[in-house]
Amino acid sequence: MSLSELIASVVDNPEGFGPSNQHLPAQFKDIPYAPFSKNDKLGRVVDWNLEASAAAGPAAGAQRRAGAPQGSGKYGREPKEAFGAGSAGTFAYFHDEDEASFSLVDGNKGAAAKRGGAAGGGLANLGRTGQFNRGGGRGGARGGAAGGRGGAQAYGRAGQQGRQDYARAGGKGARGATQGGRVGWKDWNKEQRTRDASVVIASDWAVLEEIEFTRLAKLRLEVDTTEVETVSSHGFLYEYDKTYDRVTTKTEKPLQIIDRIRYNPTTSDDPIIQELAAKDKAQIFATDAILSMLMCTTRTVYPWDIVITREGDKLYMDKREGGPFDFPSVNENAADPPLENEKDTLNTPSSLSLEATYINQNFAFQVVREDTESRIDLENPNPFYSPEETEPLASCGYRYRKFDLSITEDEDVQLIVRTEVDSFVKSAGAAEEDSYITIKTLNEFDSRAQGSGGAPDWRTKLDSQRGAVVATEMKNNSSKLARYAVQSILAGAEQMKMGYVSRANPRDSSRHTILGTQWYKPREFASQMNISLANGWGIVRTIADLCFKQPEGKYVLLKDPNKPVVRLYRVPYDAFETVEDVEEEIPLDAGSDGGL
Template sequence: MATGFKLPDLPPVKSAWGPHETEQFSEDVPYAPFSKGDRLGKIADWSVEQPKDGREQRGRQGAFANRFRDQYQTYGHGAASVFAYQHSEDESSFSVIDRGSVNRVRTSARNGGTLLKVRGRGGQNNQRTGARGGRFGGGAGRGNETVMTRASGGGGARGRRFGWKDYDKHQRVRNASVTVGNEWELLEEVEFSHLSKLNLAASSPETVDTYGYVYPYDKSFDKVHVKSEKPLQALDRVHYNPTTTEDPVIQKLAVSSEANIFITDSILSLLMCSTRSVHPWDIVITRQSGKLFFDKREGGPFDYLTVNENAYDSPMDADDREGVNSPAALSVEATYINQNFSVQAIREVEEEKHSLNNSNPFYNPNEETEPLAAHGYVYRKVDLSLDTDDKPVNLMVRAEVDGYMKTPSNEVQYVSIKALNEYDPKFTNVAGSVDWRSKLESQRGAVFATEMKNNSCKLARWTTEALLAGVDSMKIGFVSRSNIRDAQHHGILGVVAYKPADLANQMNMSLSNGWGIVRTIADVCLKMPDGKYVLVKDPNRPIVRLYSVPPETFEEPTAPASEISSS
């Protein structure tokens, strides 16, 4: 037996079998790397639909698809997208049949057949032929209509929800309340999201002086209901709403008092509730000798009330061809209703007249021929100082009261009287609108909740003005048109009473946030040199901008006081 075994010598191998260690490719040839650790499944699976862009597609299992990757993995699954075939045109969305979501309502036609009405959702493009368009499948001679619908948002329940005639709504593009001049300089720009985070715990307002007189509230209006509605009377009274610098009392207080911010309640309430505003507005700010004066422009948005400003689909000019329901016409109508209701809801009895410390500073009986509307003007001071301030920051505001009531102990309590108006109960474009004449008695809370939603800014401003004036009760009337096409005749359907503090809690109002907004704007303006500034709310975005303007801006000859007659 051989003692050992020895392999013969083999010649050296000059070239190994298999691929080279490194492979050189030209730039125009794609190369997909392959790892020995990759697990191979099926060679090819034509039942798995791959996206056209080559990206990995998650199957029906969703987040748990990785558990079954061995069964569902296809060779080349992780290859680069350059190997995936891509169509030059997307043919998956092409369909000969219209698959848009439509609402079909069958009714009987005049000839005994069926009438199929088709209303598309989303955008529509209608082509009508024949004498009567808009009907498909009708009798002979009815004409045909071809309706092509386009489903938005993916179609079906996965897309966004549509409202009534959402496809036919006009684009909400509003014009600015004032034209920004070329010489205006932009100083600050703040979004509402930042304003809503401001807070300042201000002290309670302190009454400095009172002017005018008021009459008692007529308690019979608390018993008014739909079946015994009262017609709204057109009473000729003179209503004054002068701006800050035209108020002779504020001019006197600017010299004698320690306040350095002067403003009226209508302007202050808008600043404090600015985050709720939708319509554009502007405020003129004058800095003089270290003091700020907040003014309104004549004929601007402060002289008129808004209607359904915060509604999902607020009124626009194109919504009503006749113009009776246009925003401008509704604003004038709401102001007319509010002024007349505040006069009609009081008892103008000379024996029950309650005079304040001073007479009305804006009315001259020797020059005026029409009687004066009873109003009380309360000038109050609010301390907005902080612990870090070098000198105190005080605000002087002119607030108004509309009437008074007496307690069982014969104590006088001031009342604020306002009116909400209904212009069209069938105006379905307003989300959640209800008919006051049919729902006010049985669902008064639901009606008022709808108004708090659609008129959030207006009601918040009224509540803020009541708190600033120190009134004890708010009387809010429901006034509706006698005819939906007649904006001159109205009926009073009912009155609700609220305490200002309770209504503020229901509306989720925060006075500390409002005072924080006012103090922030005042700090910016107090650091500026003497001059004129304009605070402008963007017409289509929740943004306010502060501009520096020339001193002669808005300088036009105006009356000594703003006078709005209710006639």
Template sequence: MASFTLPALAETPDAWGPPAEPSGSHSVLPPDFEGIPFVPFAKSDKIGRIADWNATSDNASVAGDRGRGGRSGRGGRDGGAQSYGAGAAASTFAYFHGDDEATFSVVDNAKAAPRGRGGLASFSRGRGRGGARGGARGAAPTRGGARGTGRGGVAARGGAARRGGWKDWDKPQRVRDPSVDVGAEWEQLEEIDFSRLSKLRLEVGEPTEISAHGTLYEYDRAYDRISSVRFEKPLQPLDRVRYNPTTHDDPILLDEAAKPAQAGADGTAAPVRIFATDSILALLMTANRSLYPWDVVVTVDPVGNIFLDKRDGGAFDFVSVNENAADPPLDANEAAALADGKDAKSATAVNSINTPGNLSLEATFINQNFAFQVVNEKKSKQLPGGPNPFYDAAAETDTLASCGYRYRKWDVSSSADEPVEIYVRTEVDALLPPASKGAAPQYITIKTLNEFDSRAQGAGGAPDWRSKLDAQRGAVVATEMKNNSAKLARFAVQSILAGADNMKMGYISRANARDASRHVILGTQWYKPREFAAQINVNLANGWGIVRTIADLARKATAEPGMTSKFVLMKDPNKQVLRFYRVPATWGTEDDEELGEE
């Protein structure tokens, strides 16, 4: 094996470099290095040229004389100057690498270009349709890979990239308004981005049933026979009453909050109690999927109880449509900005029925009426806790919808020294009769997916349900999971919180794409809530961690013990950020008083 030993050099304090002949009888330089001249270099010389191992080694130039003109090989640019080490000692710096490269090989793991299939695929190779449009011809298209469009962007078939359209750069930036105006007296306490939310974790056990109220109807099995779009049924508008009050308007939760918190039998402290509804809790647990703005009012009462409330007319009362689509529906202002200066056809988008607000109202109408229609009101069961706590039979005559309220409690303590409990009002929509005699009935929730117009702006690339729902239902569901990730995650979490055994999903479409008032049921499908949540990657431990973090922020930010403190947690309308504000304790009540006077 080759080795190199560094020679010992004598000290020469009176001169530069090694002495020619030291006190010994032989030179300090090895014999191989004797006779190499010392060449002084100017600042402009490239002394790194001596390490050019690819240069031809000969008596004229060892490393760098690539042509007859010297260093650059461009016809005497360097004046034919000799390189360092030229002369008798040229072979000293010569390196022969032929033997080393003889055993070197490169493994080519690149995918081979797909073979032509004839027809349009072969035609596209010659015209550049599958490759870069307007670029090099003959580029082979790749199935499922990126395709150059030459029109301002790159599209991906089956991927996440979006096809850029003509004048894509000229589109105005989408700016949404906040769900509530931030007051001048508000104080921002915390700003949490979604990347931090996704890292939170809290494992929570099974809940404890407190009580159950309301009347549930049996699900009508006749709607399971809609196995094809050929057997579609019209969606019938029904006049039914269903209550969805906020936490502070729930008498059952207020009764629980009025009871003093009990310390543990083993001497542990009394637990901190949180009160919420399943709709508020589900939105918080899936907050990192939301794009539209929303807000939650957090109130800490003098005892230390934490209430999570919604505002009337907020995001909790309506169902969003294609919120997570790559190109979500445009609202009136955005449509007006796009139509400004354009033709009259584009200007009609201002009053379109496919704006986010109109689509949300339509989806909420569909979701409620489908749940009203698919139950058999002749077969009912009252839950053991009693009738609907929000219905006054003496003052109201409207027909109640099928709805059961299950009040449940979870232990969300992170340590035994600091117990925390959360009380939640959950809702179930109907029940299934027991499969065998003596078995308990099963609770179910009823939800819908709706199609408005597969060719309209904001459809998110959804296929036409009437032609694809029977043969490619998986593709339809996958597209909905992509375009409505936040909505479906909320559906799954609400069903899990309510302890529902099954979730019934209805596929509803417009009878006419231009008429938002008439709809038909194209199909139905059963899902297990936990399996459905796993299918759309909903992590309940992450959701409980988000809820507990928000409760801890409210507790730490409480100004004075024994006083009521109020906060607002709001989703930034244009960023993936949650903002936590301290607001005056009277905020919100003033608006309610003004509405009452009007």
């Protein structure tokens, strides 16, 4: 066919520009052709060597091979089809491929770099909201770093302000930096600490009860502590030296090491309690240290345990030798309490507890006047002192007091607790009786060390901002101070003397100085800390009722080391007895060879 014949055979397309498919000669039907408009822009050069699916783009070919619908684009939009393209062919083109490399460029980097808080706290929210987090501010970069993994790590130097700025704004900035990875409310992704129980739980211990702190906080029992019967009193007391009331940070005094003997036996080893139990004076027996811990259970964080023995209708609450009752804690309730650290063994919880025990005892020995003119003897001598002892006794008075825990008039539930007072203060009038006092201490180890709880430097703040120091201690040592107040109330002390003792050198835990003292009335102090005595008595009565429902035997009330839960276990009689104690109870036959 000649060219003229070929041209004559082509029929014009009345519907648009180009030949009509209906009148297209047979030899041209296999040639791909896409109708187009003159307004269309050239988007792509034809590659005749590619497969039709490949020419349509890898994404489109993969969709067809997988059987996916053609309208599912990367961003949830229908892919825009080239004008006039029918089924996928050589000219089928999808614009979605180019959007994979699309990214938003921040055009305001200069302004963000000047605001360290915004960079640290709000950068994580910038791409989503287009606005900076309001919680940034100065110090927000440090708050973001406290979150662990945030945008503040890249801008960590921008917010170096201080503890006050961090407390105001850094914490809020951390929320923006940890939107996707925080563990819980206000956790800031801090390391989860796992503590060990105060005693090893054996496999033969049976769990009888498990009580959460939320349930314990709802208990109530009204007990009149103003008119309490003092069954007996033992020991002697020295007068408090009032010259220590004038001690300040400018006239500090060194803490002295004084060798004195002071006894603190457990309940079952007390001969006076054994005598009172034989006379059926009460059903429940305890010491003020054990009872105060039980009454302040909901404030405790560190683990502890109480050994409870039921013998007939009597209940004895004991401590284990070397247990937590003999060593007061330090910063137990702080947001970031001290950690067990192999590098810094000076400020670990165990080392600080030993240091606090040393300070508490020596301060009480030092602030009393040891002379015969300033000494009063109680009704009975010290029941634990032996004439064979060579070292002198410390000033201490043991008062055995009875509390009525009865709920109704039909029942009679009495509790006898051994309480302790440390000294006395002479009354102003001759007709008035001398006032019993308790002596306690708070100790500062290092305001810049981990676990200090944000406490201010006592040497610069104690005299001018005493209220701020006390408020911080009430927050960081809520459990210990609550027990101090409850012990003083149980003993019937009219005043509580608080001493502020600090290290002479922050890196030396053997030398200390007294920076100041302060008087407190126990009931007013308890009111300031929101201590509910009714709740404490309700906890004591509830635990006693649970034990009275069980058969005779030995039980352990244990605070979970990592959860606000207490559990009551049934344990064997010999659960805490050493090998030497067992051999003493079961002597060998003199005529035998002892089984050897």
